[in-house]
């Protein structure tokens with residue numbers, strides 16, 4: 050039996066494994082969310098809404114057609130937290146695992162994590178990796194819960210209530226689940242900068258990518274990993290971290306710039322800064338918000354849509370085209386215009402294959418999101434175009450922010466948003482392999498012929 | 504003096520020549536449009552609007568901040584037609600010329616057009632090419648004028664009037680200028696299918712690309728070109744023509760599908776078909792319309808925006824990312840998903856360089872148009888988002904359709920639209936070289952390192 054499973058795993062492509070994992074998780078989550086006692090007494094949830102909640106939780110998006118605090122019991126909260134855990138950790142583990150298998154070939158330091166013998170590396174490496182990730186994420190969540198818990202004592206009357214909220218807030222932030230049991234996201238904490246800062250840190254730890262966390266750990270506890278000094282971070286870690294930070298700063302500045310005469314009018318500098326900073330950070334993938342984002346003006350909403358479309362790091366709890374894809378696009382366009390095809394950065398060169406992939410993913414994602422907007426402008430025509438664009442980018446980026454239309458979506462609209470959350474979460478690389486089917490090897494060639502472009 | 508000019512031309516890159524040509528043309532057009540007698544008596548046009556009209560005419564876009572029939576005299580009409588000619592023919596000639604220079608290297612049949620000796624091919628080839636293009640375009644325009652002229656006798660009271668309108672309509676259609684002196688585009692001919700059909704044919708002859716016209720001519724009068732039978736059209740001609748036809752059919756069907764319960768409700772099948780067919784054809788680059796496009800519903804407007812964004816063939820009178828760019832994107836994404844990097848089509852293979860270029864152009868164009876929409880949502884915030892998107896795509900595709908906001912644009916908005924018309928017309932390939940500056944040759948390499956994408 051276990052042998053069958055091993056054999057099955059060995060024969061599958063990464064894309065198939067990841068997709069299978071997600072489809073199984075969703076089915077499992079739908080069953081869990083249909084258990085008796087999950088809902089509050091006398092609350093009926095239509096089946097499509099239960100599926101929606103399951104997809105949203107598994108993909109750690111956080112878009113919600115129901116108000117969780119008005120729909121689910123405390124037992125329900127724990128079920129949702131559980132789903133967020135295996136949704137969030139799942140892709141992180143599988144993504145990192147396949148990245149390490151790849152790393153095996155090209156001599157990445159992190160492969161030392163996989164210590165089993167070569168014939169069996171796949172399975173035992175996966176198990177060890179999952180353990181490592183769970184350990185790290187749960188550790189972060191517990192720290193987060195403790196910090197929130199003691200702080201929440203000033204908001205809630207009992208220890209139980211404070212720590213329940215603290216646990217949910219910590220899990221939702223770390224897994225970037227974006228769900229809330231306050232009934233109003235983080236709006237009640239709009240003037241509590243401490244809660245916001247901790248939330249941003251937790252979101253970032255989840256969304257920065259597990260390989261980055263591993264490397265930082267290696268760096269800090271170097272001896273353990275036989276690290277040679279000076280420690281060299283991988284190119285991936287450098288690019289994704291710089292892009293992450295760049296997007297965070299860019300988002301904050303542009304929100305301030307666009308809103309200081311609008312939403313921020315009459316607000317103090319620190320209020321304005323924290324609104325901008327938090328809402329910029331949350332577009333990476335967090336999905337929690339300290340305000341009703343529909344109060345922002347059009348240009349801000351457009352920029353936030355793009356930020357959500359870009360999304361978080363690969364092998365993280367986030368979605369979208371991913372930070373590295375975005376970075377490679379910008380780098381390559383710049384290099385292409387300068388007449389070179391080689392991207393040199395940090396004394397390394399990027400593979401042309403990676404560059405191609407990043408360009409293809411960006412275009413495909415754009416086509417996909419555009420098509421979704423177009424279809425939803427038919428199925429959900431009562432909404433403004435920007436509301437639909439924002440919702441679509443939020444779903445594809447598995448961010449979970451909304452201008453408020455999620456509960457009123459048509460069934461068609463819900464299905465499209467579910468598909469986007471699913472694809473955004475498994476990543477377009479995996480999706481490409483699924484739609485592409487079997488690779489066709491050909492050995493013949495035709496004469497090449499130039500054509501006129503643009 | 505002539506020698507200096509030759510030397511200058513030899514030292515410049517195609518991008519520089521094309522850009523210089525357009526900047527000079529615009530300056531020249533502004534001067535022409537400021538001549539006494541160009542305007543109707545007592546009409547004052549602000550300078551920015553004259554520049555806008557010049558840019559719109561040189562780029563054969565047709566977006567207009569003024570009503571031409573209420574602003575310009577008959578002399579003005581002729582000035583505008585003249586500008587449309589050198590705007591339309593200019594890029595067609597320069598684009599085709601550089602394509603042929605390229606062809607020289609790779610053995611394209613069309614290079615036989617350039618008959619001068621090898622040291623002098625550039626200049627004499629250009630001159631001959633321009634002659635060839637002017638001959639062909641003017642021939643098409645005269646035929647168009649004659650057909651329109653006799654037909655228009657039933658609409659206009661005098662021969663002069665009928666043939667003035669016929670000439671303007673023929674020039675505006677063939678150069679894809681998109682301008683009109685009826686004051687209402689082709690709306691007065693909404694039930695005259697004959698005028699519409701002729702217009703579509705003229706638009707297509709201008710927008711299908713000059714190399715295609717040359718090859719069809721070669722094919723039809725083969726002996727003259729020492730053609731070997733069976734005649735083989737170039738890959739460029741095949742791809743661009745099929746894409747052109749595909750987009751035309753797709754556009755027609757989707758407009759019918761989206762509108763049969765809306766704008767087409769209560770209309771006969773032939774009315775509906777012609778509305779859909781003409782509006783689909785005009786998005787390629789024509790810009791004339793038989794109806795107020797703002798009466799369409801949101802999904803139709805979104806699809807039309809994309810069709811305009813794609814635009815016409817390269818080396819034609821159109822703009823946008825171009826048909827070949829779009830085709831290569833779709834082909835490559837499909838092949839990439841199937842696990843291959845070689846695109847085999849019509850027993851030929853595409854160059855990887857062309858594929859890369861098409862991907863880069865698409866992404867850059869998307870970023871550019873998105874940025875334009877974002878900025879205009881600040882400068883022109885009184886308009887609906889879809890009105891701005893439509894206007895931006897129309898400008899970049901040098902199409903000239905509008906939901907009616909052009910005359911009410913702010914000065915900032917006008918400047919953005921002008922920049923888009925300019926870049927859309929010279930093409931992003933040229934634009935890339937301009938922003939990129941000098942090519943940097945490097946001989947060193949760094950170790951390659953894989954990173955995680957999407």
Ligand SMILES: [K+]
Nearest residue numbers: 110227336448
């Ligand atoms: K989220």
Ligand SMILES: [K+]
Nearest residue numbers: 564681790902
């Ligand atoms: K046009």
